Structure formats: structure tokens, C-alpha cells
Amino acid sequence: MSFVFFDTETTGLKRGFDQILHFAAVRTDANLNEVARFEARSRLQPHVLPHPSALRTNRLPIERLTDANLPSHYAMVEDIRHTLISWSPAVFVGFNSIRFDEEMLRHALFQCLYPAYLTSNHRNCRADALSLVMAADAVSPAQLVVPVGEEGRRTFRLQHLAAANGVAHARAHDAMSDVLATVELCRLVYQRSPELWQRFVRFSNKATVADFVDTEDGFVLTEFFGGQAYHAAVVCIGVDPDQANGRLCLNLNQDIGQLAGMSEVELQACLSQKPSPIRRFRINAAPTLTAFFDVPEHMLDGGSIGQIEEQARRIKADANLRARLVAAYIAAREPYPLSPHLEERIHNGFPGPDDEGRMYAFHQASWPDRLAIVQSFEDERLQWFGLRLIYCEARSILPVAIRAEIEHRLAAQLSGDGSGCLTYGQALAETDKLIGEGADHDGLLSRYRIYLQNRSGRAAAIRAKMAF
Amino acid sequence: MADADLDRARACARSILVEFGVSAPPVPVERIIKSRKIVIQYAPLEEDLSGMAYIKDGVGIIGVNALHHPNRQRFSAAHELAHHVLHAPKISQAVHVDKGIRVLFRDDVSALGTEPMEIEANAFASELLIPSDLLATALEGGGVDLEDEAAIEALARRFKVSSTAMRFRLTRW
Numbered sequence: 001m002s003f004v005f006f007d008t009e010t011t012g013l014k015r016g017f018d019q020i021l022h023f024a025a026v027r028t029d030a031n032l033n034e035v036a037r038f039e040a041r042s043r044l045q046p047h048v049l050p051h052p053s054a055l056r057t058n059r060l061p062i063e064r065l066t067d068a069n070l071p072s073h074y075a076m077v078e079d080i081r082h083t084l085i086s087w088s089p090a091v092f093v094g095f096n097s098i099r100f101d102e103e104m105l106r107h108a109l110f111q112c113l114y115p116a117y118l119t120s121n122h123r124n125c126r127a128d129a130l131s132l133v134m135a136a137d138a139v140s141p142a143q144l145v146v147p148v149g150e151e152g153r154r155t156f157r158l159q160h161l162a163a164a165n166g167v168a169h170a171r172a173h174d175a176m177s178d179v180l181a182t183v184e185l186c187r188l189v190y191q192r193s194p195e196l197w198q199r200f201v202r203f204s205n206k207a208t209v210a211d212f213v214d215t216e217d218g219f220v221l222t223e224f225f226g227g228q229a230y231h232a233a234v235v236c237i238g239v240d241p242d243q244a245n246g247r248l249c250l251n252l253n254q255d256i257g258q259l260a261g262m263s264e265v266e267l268q269a270c271l272s273q274k275p276s277p278i279r280r281f282r283i284n285a286a287p288t289l290t291a292f293f294d295v296p297e298h299m300l301d302g303g304s305i306g307q308i309e310e311q312a313r314r315i316k317a318d319a320n321l322r323a324r325l326v327a328a329y330i331a332a333r334e335p336y337p338l339s340p341h342l343e344e345r346i347h348n349g350f351p352g353p354d355d356e357g358r359m360y361a362f363h364q365a366s367w368p369d370r371l372a373i374v375q376s377f378e379d380e381r382l383q384w385f386g387l388r389l390i391y392c393e394a395r396s397i398l399p400v401a402i403r404a405e406i407e408h409r410l411a412a413q414l415s416g417d418g419s420g421c422l423t424y425g426q427a428l429a430e431t432d433k434l435i436g437e438g439a440d441h442d443g444l445l446s447r448y449r450i451y452l453q454n455r456s457g458r459a460a461a462i463r464a465k466m467a468f
Numbered sequence: 469m470a471d472a473d474l475d476r477a478r479a480c481a482r483s484i485l486v487e488f489g490v491s492a493p494p495v496p497v498e499r500i501i502k503s504r505k506i507v508i509q510y511a512p513l514e515e516d517l518s519g520m521a522y523i524k525d526g527v528g529i530i531g532v533n534a535l536h537h538p539n540r541q542r543f544s545a546a547h548e549l550a551h552h553v554l555h556a557p558k559i560s561q562a563v564h565v566d567k568g569i570r571v572l573f574r575d576d577v578s579a580l581g582t583e584p585m586e587i588e589a590n591a592f593a594s595e596l597l598i599p600s601d602l603l604a605t606a607l608e609g610g611g612v613d614l615e616d617e618a619a620i621e622a623l624a625r626r627f628k629v630s631s632t633a634m635r636f637r638l639t640r641w
């Protein structure tokens with residue numbers, strides 16, 4: 001068993017619309033010694049326009065992304081999946097991975113008709129090295145150097161942290177180089193802040209987090225906003241009714257008697273303040289939690305552990321107050337609207353068991369047999385991703401009418417209102433902006449501009465043809 | 469090889485509970501371990517490895533498999549604590565002889581309870597996590613049908629142990 005450190009380089013930051021171009025992973029033993037490594041790349045999918053900033057950052061010219069010798073996206077995802085499952089169970093760690101790389105991987109898997117939650121299933125756990133480094137800085141600031149960036153603010157960017165702490169980082173934004181730098185930063189915390197490392201590993205396990213927040217008479221929750229750590233002594237008041245992995249906690253700096261005496265309307269107004277006295281986190285997102293008996297004094301904001309625990313016990317014992325707090329918080333919360341884009345609905349329900357069977361059957365079938373499987377999906381997300389996948393991989397097997405329909409739909413998306421994928425108009429405007437700022441010293445952006453003009457011209461011709 | 473001394477193992481567990489003032493389940497095993505200046509470490513270990521106990525540079529260390537369910541982790545931690553409490557001389561001797569680290573694995577062999585040290589550690593862990601007096605209170609003076617899965621699961625949830633550990637404990641109730 002082991003840790004798996006991983007990183008992705010992508011066409012942009014828009015989850016569900018951008019794609020992974022380069023994936024790298026290093027498997028280590030429990031003491032962070034490397035035992036295996038893996039890398040995979042893919043060529044650009046026809047429905048994805050890279051953001052010019054991503055090309056600039058990753059130093060990837062468009063002609064390299066469209067190189068026909070590169071594996072297809074589907075082949076790359078298949079390869080990643082096979083390797084990661086063979087390395088499971090493990091603790092999956094990346095730098096800012098919970099918010100970004102994990103999501104990119106989930107979308108890639110789901111859009112290739114694989115189960116999305118590989119790093120949460122197969123008895124895996126997951127954690128984020130960025131949270132670890134921020135927690136290390138907050139709890140024992142002498143252990144790591146956090147440099148000051150160009151804007152005069154402390155920066156937690158991987159390349160800056162690596163440089164400031166003597167960590168080798170040969171090529172920032174190369175997936176393997178970023179993985180190796182992340183492993184090395186983790187080794188520093190492992191050696192210099194062993195207590196913190198233990199909590200990091202422990203709370204990578206969702207069941208352990210659930211057990212901890214349920215059992216403890218309060219604990220300290222550390223949240224990070226804008227590179228700043230905020231500690232709060234809290235007690236869990238219940239499960240988020242809208243999400244099984246969500247936990248709602250009350251900040252223990254509140255006057256409990258006053259809260260209990262409020263009407264429902266007053267409670268809702270109180271709980272919708274910013275920052276809200278209710279703190280919400282996901283037990284499957286490796287939250288930064290500290291038991292009271294491990295907490296340094298400065299994290300308790302002057303309170304004594306005894307008093308705070310007594311306050312927590314009082315709330316835990318008052319089921320009625322907890323239920324009222326949860327209900328008021330939920331009532332005051334803005335509802336989360338359903339996205340008009342299927343690409344953004346990954347978290348809107350799991351495929352049913354019949355569709356799961358079809359997903360499995362899809363990968364076992366030959367390309368000509370896959371169309372019928374895709375057309376039998378009940379889930380509209382899988383239907384669309386399946387059609388698009390066949391179009392990308394084996395469009396010659398598609399009947400002319402279906403192929404034309406897919407092309408029309410993809411062309412419409414790439415010329416859309418900008419609420420979904422990056423459109424031709426947006427990509428050209430962003431490219432021109434960067435060129436205007438003098439960021440095109442090697443001609444990478446100019447060549448991308450030509451590529452965009454050619455593509456958008458062809459798309460306009462298709463739209464014109466469809467209009468007749 | 470000497471027979472396992474189960475009475476001593478359970479008495480040690482009860483003594484720790486009194487010392488720590490535990491009055492209700494679940495027993496705070498991590499706090500107990502830390503209060504004894506033993507370091508508890510979590511790591512992703514092989515599936516069949518639940519935990520380990522060793523002494524390094526004079527510091528007692530307990531390793532727990534972070535990938536296991538928390539209830540199983542608690543039992544592993546309590547089991548490894550038993551090795552430090554009951555078998556410290558052997559651990560220390562072995563440290564000296566064995567390249568600075570003496571490791572006691574909770575593997576399939578010990579789960580079967582075939583080694584006296586492992587049998588003692590299991591008895592200690594069982595008594596520590598499911599103390600007689602707290603179990604009696606939970607049972608409200610009655611008993612429990614060992615065929616009643618739901619009742620055993622409810623008790624296990626209350627004490628934050630696995631159903632297997634609770635069943636193991638109830639077989640000698």
C-alpha cells in the first residue's frame with residue numbers, strides 16, 4: 001500500500017470543458033520513497049479549444065497538441081485508469097488536487113464512460129498537499145518558507161514554494177516535475193511536522209473524518225481563503241441534507257443561549273451573515289481538522305479547551321437546537337441551479353445500475369457495436385458523451401445523419417454564448433489580448449491564432465451548409 | 469512459551485480507564501495513547517496489516533493502517549497499546565538486538581489469537597474499548613442475543629468498534 005502523487009496539465013481551468021493533456025503520477029511507499037512512476041499524454045479533442053494562457057503556461061504549441069502520433073484522449077484515460085486501479089488502494093495526493101486535478105480526472109473518466117470517482121472508490125483515500133503546506137505554515141510557521149510573490153503577498157504556488165524551500169523543480173508546469181516537487185514538499189512536512197503529517201494521512205480517509213466529527217466534543221476546523229488560514233473551534237450539528245458527504249458545524253464562539261432564543265426568521269438572518277457561524281465542509285475532501293488536545297493555544301483565540309468543550313457538549317445534547325440550526329441554514333442558503341450544460345452535471349446523480357452495465361459493455365464491445373449501446377443509455381449525459389466519444393475515435397462507423405447532428409452540436413457549442421466551453425470568439429480575443437501584452441516572444445500564440453482562424457472558418461462553413 | 473495471562477491484560481486495561489476517568493463510550497483511545505507519551509502514526513499499509521508497535525530512540529510508537537475503517541483503526545491502536553503496556557521489556561530487548569526497531573505486526577496469525585502476546589493484546593484491547601462496567605450499563609442489566617445482528621451492530625456503533633470486536637467481547641460476557 002502506498003501514496004499516489006499525481007498532477008495534470010490541461011487545456012484550461014474550466015472543469016467539464018477543458019481536457020487533460022499530460023498526466024503524471026508517482027507511487028511511493030508509506031515513507032514516501034518512490035517505487036513506481038507513470039506518465040501519459042493525449043492529443044487535443046476536436047471539441048476543445050485550449051485557453052491561450054494554458055498553452056503559454058505549459059509551453060505547449062498547438063502543433064504539438066494536434067500531433068496525430070499522440071494517443072487519443074480515450075486511450076490516455078484508459079491507460080490512466082488501468083494504472084491507478086492497479087495501484088489501489090492508496091492515498092491519492094496532488095497539489096491543489098481536490099479542487100482541480102481530481103475534478104479534471106473525474107470529468108475525463110466520466111466523459112469516457114468510466115465511473116468518475118476512481119480516487120474515492122477502490123478503498124482509496126485522497127488528500128491535498130496544498131492544504132498540508134498551508135496547515136504547516138499556520139500551525140508551525142518555522143518549518144517551511146512561504147515566499148512573497150511579485151504582488152507583495154505570500155504565495156503558495158508550487159514553483160515558488162519549491163524554490164524557497166530548496167526543492168528541485170526542473171520544469172514548473174510539467175506534470176512529472178510538479179509531482180516530484182509535491183512529493184519533496186510532503187517529505188519536508190513529514191520530517192519536520194510529523195504530528196501534522198499524521199493528521200493529514202488520517203483525515204484522507206472519509207470514514208475517519210465522519211467518525212471524528214461525529215465523536216469529538218468539538219474540534220478546530222482550519223479553512224483557507226486567499227492564502228490565509230482561518231481557524232475556528234466548531235462542533236458538528238448535522239449532515240447537509242443536500243449532500244451526504246457534507247457536514248454542518250457551528251462556530252463555538254457563538255452565544256448559544258441567544259441562538260436558542262431566536263425565531264426562525266432571526267436564525268436565518270444570523271446564519272446567512274458573512275462569514276456564517278455555520279461552517280460547512282465535505283468529509284471526502286480531506287478537511288484540515290485538529291482535535292482539541294492537539295491544538296496549539298493560538299488556534300483557540302483565547303478560549304480554554306474546557307470551556308469550549310463544555311459549550312460543544314451542550315450543543316450536541318440539544319437535538320432540537322441542532323435541527324433548528326440546520327433547517328435555518330438550509331432555508332437561507334442560495335439554491336444551486338442545474339447547469340444547462342451536460343458537461344457540468346457530473347455531480348447531479350450517479351448513473352443507474354442498468355446504465356452502469358452499459359458503460360462496462362461499451363468498453364468490451366467493438367466500435368461498430370458501441371453505437372447501439374450508447375443509444376440505449378437512459379442517462380442523457382452518457383448518451384451525449386458516448387456519441388461524442390465515437391465521433392472522436394471512430395466517426396466512420398456513424399451513420400451520416402448522426403454524424404452531421406454531432407458536428408452541428410459541437411459547432412454550436414464552440415460558437416455559443418461562452419457560458420460553456422471556450423468559444424472561437426473568446427479564444428481569439430484572449431489570444432489577441434496576450435499577444436498585445438507582449439507575451440508572444442516565441443510565436444506560440446501567433447500560430448495558435450492561425451489555427452483558431454482556420455477552425456472557426458471551417459465551422460462557419462458547416463453552419464452555413466446546415467442552414468440550407 | 470508461557471501461557472497468555474488474560475486477567476493481567478484486562479486488569480491493566482481497567483486500570484488505564486480508571487486513571488483516565490472514562491465514564492462513557494466511546495473510549496478516547498487516541499487521547500489515552502498520547503497521554504502516555506506514545507506517538508501514534510497513521511500510514512497507508514498493506515491491507516492485511518492492521519498496525520504495529522515499536523520503540524525507536526526510546527520513544528514508543530504505534531502505527532495504524534490509515535486505509536482501514538476507523539473502528540478497526542481504534543481496535544488496532546488499542547491492541548498496539550497493549551504491546552507497549554504489557555510487553556515493554558520484550559520490545560525494549562528486541563530494539564536493542566534488532567537494528568533499533570522492534571516491530572510487532574497484527575497480522576492474520578494474531579487475529580486468530582494463536583500467539584500468547586497477541587491473545588493478551590486482544591484481551592486488553594477488548595476490555596479497553598468495551599469496558600465491563602460501560603457494557604453492563606449499555607445492556608441495562610440484561611444480555612444480548614448473539615444471533616441478533618441488529619442489536620450487536622447498535623452496541624458496536626455506541627462503542628465505536630466493529631461488530632466483530634463487539635461479538636468477540638460478548639462471547640465472554
